[in-house]
Amino acid sequence: MKYHCVLLAFLTVVATATVALAQNSPLPLATGQDRDEEVKKALTTITSEAPLQEKAVACKRLGVIGTANVVPVLAELLDQEQMAHYARIALEPLPYPEVDQALRDALDRLDGLYRIGVINTIGNRRDTGAISSLVKLMETADAATAGAAAGALGRIATEETARVLRKALAGSGKATATALGDACLVCAQTLHREGKSELAVELLDGVRNADMPKHIVWAATRDAIVYRGDGGLPILIEQLHNDDADFFLLALQCARVLDHVQAAKTLLEQLDRVPEGRKSYVLLALGDLGQRSAVPALVEAVRGGTAAERLAAIRSLGQLGSADEVQVLVEAALQSDAAAAEAARQVLKTLPGEDVDRRLVPLLDSKNQQRLALGLDVVGYRRIHAAMPKLLAAADSSVEEIQLAAIGALGETMSLEDMDQLVQWMLHPRSDKAAEAVKQALKAASIRMPDPDQCAAKLAAHLEQASLEDKRFLMDLLNSVGGSQALKTVVAAAREGSPEVQDIATQVLGEWMSPDVADDLLDLAKTLDDERFRIRALRAYIRIIRQFGLPDDQRLAMCEAAMQVAGRNAERELIVTALGRIQNAKALRKVVEYLGDDALKAEAALSAVDIAEKILARNRRAVADAMQKVLDSDPPSDVAGRARRLLNRAK
């Protein structure tokens, strides 16, 4: 009796230790004697009456640290319900011949799913010693097992398995055609990767000629072309003319993988020979192949092709085109075919090169409104600064469409010196549409000004005279611009403006995009007269602690500073939550202090376990102390569970 009690106590300790070690990552490093000890403990857990979860953890751990000694124990589990898979999890990564032998032996004594599991593991380990057993299973077992055996043979991928699988294609096995076909494809892929392409191609040709589902033949044809390299081009050409459109598309897919020079040459030769309706797809593929030799054919298709061919050719010119193709693209962008026109416009916006810019600027001299509008759109997008005088002239146009397009283009193009003009247009808009266009242009211009302080000063100079609505827009814009001048301007508005302006400014500061706003927010939280704005500033300050990657010590100091200012529990809770995001022992100690505060203890307990889970490995004593205090504070059950587990692990 005494012996049993001692053993039970020992097993309980071992099981707990094993689970504790592996229950949460990171896993500790196991070396030398420690490793032997841990292996021993894991085996004890597995052979004990420990709960399944503990055995599962032990198996997973053995997969990482197990030695050859663990194989017999694990092999015994290969036919045990719920443990068989965990045993394979442990066995599969172990690089010992004892594992291979144990798995081969298991093939004879297992059946059903357990045997299939073992077959899968043998395949993953590429055990050549199991080939004969697998061949036998492929030829005689039920379809599921035979399929698994075929798959394993495919993954082992040797000359021998290639020969066996090729033979099975003639109908000698019990595996389904899909399983056998997949095994052949896998085998060929591995052989090709290992430099045995001839053997791979032979096997693939076997699949192509066998009675196989179409998608398997399709895949085999694809690989048969690709693995042959340039030698696969004749098969590729065959597929371009295949009545089945899927095989035609297969040819284009292969072209994208083969040598691009040869593939492009082949596609160009076949361009006018492919069946009707397929040319657009070939034109698309030519774009992907990146060969300028295709450009004349693309230009011809833009000018004289069907709608689909035009669209495809324009897209491909986006990949291959140069300044020489600007003219044809402009023509396409002005035609009545809306899809082609839009495609050409997009290509004109992004075709690289200053020589392209030079050919586009003259569009702004056009008397034709459609041509002029295209020019404004494209020149604006490309930010061609040399076109500024023409854009300013267009912005004075009496035609609204031209005026709005020019304003948009100016926003993308103008320099700091020209920005006053835009602000004046915003303050004194010619129409509602123009006002909106100017605001968009101002935003586009402001965010890209090289010196944010100079830009902010320009905007700030107009703040005083702006309406409340425009003030809001300008302050949002200052937030987007950022920098010290922008911040100073909005803080001043929050401090000294009318209540309406303070309302806007504190809202904008609450969304400020950089942490340099923090000191001002804390000061505003202390000094503003209106409580609403003080609370808003404090919450914005807490946001900075939470959302920005400031150093831990700085964030901790900010939490302490915020706590001194916070008068309400709502904000104090937010501060305790923010503390939970700081991953060090100092933050843990600080958060534990709030366990004694009835209003904050629930939030504090949660933050404490959040921190503890992250710092456990290097702060066991601090975590143990803190978790005991968390448990003493009577936290909610889920938090208590986490605290208890952490306490056990820390001890």
Added chain:
Amino acid sequence: MSQQNRAIRRRTFLQVTGAALAVPTIVPSRVLGRDGAVAPSERIVMGGFGIGRRGGYDLGIFLEQPDVQFVAICDAREKRRTEVKAMADQKYGNHDCKMYNNMDEFLGRADIDAVLIATGDRWHTMASILAAKAGKDIYCEKPCSLTLAESRALAETIRRYGRVYQAGTQRRNIGNFELAIHLAHSGKLGKLHTVHANTRNPATSHDWLPAEPEPPKSEVDWNWWLGPTPWRPYNARYVAGGWRGHYDFHGGGILEWGAHTVDLCQWANQADDTAPVEYDPQGSHVICRYANGVKLVMRDTGWMGLGTCSVRFEGDEGWVETGDSGAMELGPGKLRSEHRVFTMKGTTPTNHIRQFLDCVKSRALTRSNADTTAQSHVACHAAYIAWQLGRTCKFDPNKEEFIGDEEANRMRSRAMREPWHI
């Protein structure tokens, strides 16, 4: 470098030159009916697998596309099956959306061209692989794998079956992120030396929730819900989204956001076909280094408050930072002239979904294709492994092996529950 990877690198450049180009939808004339509507025979027929809150958001955008016909939902949960059916039926004004609680029947439908996968993370790789093997194109929510080995298997399967695959890393098709990438690629930042990825707390747990009685299989099929992951007793909180944070179901906080942000850093560093060679865990951060000397900083605290999933790229002549708010900061001052106004939030996948559909038709490579996605996920998994081990790990991205670290290498894969395998 393989032809496939060469294609990816070249394409990356080309896409950047057209960074702000809203690529027009290529709809060949044969696709359009006489009234401009898409002819039924030319629509992309789609099904959904595991559609919850995020998936429902994606689905809403798919349903808005004129060339999509959504016809089927497959889910382990009855509630979700009926909700998704109602959503599709309401859109089309019929009762045609079929519900499946059997994957083989769902994937066996020859009329389905593409699938939207938005299950929990544990199913993403397996479902994508099954769909690829059934000949379907795939839009799959992130993260796309739970292990390093799954990442590789995903990429190889998609390549083997020639499927069009788009990971739900939509920031690759959102203007402010595209511009940031363009600045890094174009040399306007000078020589790139550091890229920063906002991630989350890496920790996960091996705890189990208390066992509860399993609901009827027709209501929640627990065995199917678990799929390839290890068995554990049912608890309703798992299926209600509480699977997050559990090691068996979730790849931790580095992967959670790194699937987006590390992915963007990989792109910025023109490293879509590789991964960092060193991973140094520091607290909840991991500092990584690429073979070209560029440093990748994964950190779970923000910087300038530009929204979730922020990234920051630093070169010897300038820096850029942007995030989900669409806001962008640039320095020094002269670089501010590159700024543009962006209004699209980082969470909006509209452009990304449209690009996927265009590629389904043209068979071109998507921006978040399986190869680039696998690489960025490999980087996240390797970082998480180093973090779990608590030591610096060196990594060979070509072999996808840790150098001289047996324990780390063993953590690259997890055996799947029978009968599943990748």
